[in-house]
Amino acid sequence: MNDKEKLQLAIGKRVKLLREEINMPQQDLAAKCNIEKSNLSRLEAGGTNPTLYTLKKIADNLGVSLEELVIKL
Amino acid sequence: MNDKEKLQLAIGKRVKLLREEINMPQQDLAAKCNIEKSNLSRLEAGGTNPTLYTLKKIADNLGVSLEELVIKL
DNA sequence: GTTTTGGTTATCATAAATGATAAAATAAGT
């Protein structure tokens, strides 16, 4: 498990946590962000190294700032 | 100028500002991050949509947290 | 038990970030 993989897992968990806190399904969040739901699923599972723009859209639609999204990463 | 481009310009300026605050040349930062100096140049100019891992390496080597790096974006 | 609902996994194509290298431009210092 390298740094990159750890980071991917961490951001994935963070997104999942914030999303579940507001009871928003993956598909809803994905739709709002204009990303594929399968893509979001992989992201939350730590399977991708998302770009800044993807993270920004997720933060916006979760109602948090980008800082809050990447906290402790 | 769309949202993505604005975001790229914003992160670029932020990296540049933080880097210059500690008087670190692009090439030094790039070397520490194991990224190409040309790549960093483009990033600071707003020409790329960097991945989370790239941003994390940059934050680490600038001596700031990821939150601090993406502040106000 | 069979519909929903939410989530996962798989595959392939496409777009784009990055690696690698080189050349040109700019600034700073001597």
Place this chain on the structure above:
DNA sequence: ACTTATTTTATCATTTATGATAACCAAAAC
């Protein structure tokens, strides 16, 4: 002016995130 350091720009190959679609799994509802 000349040198040196720094940055920018360009190009091409490679890697990878994402788009798009489909099939599958799990749990809860009914």
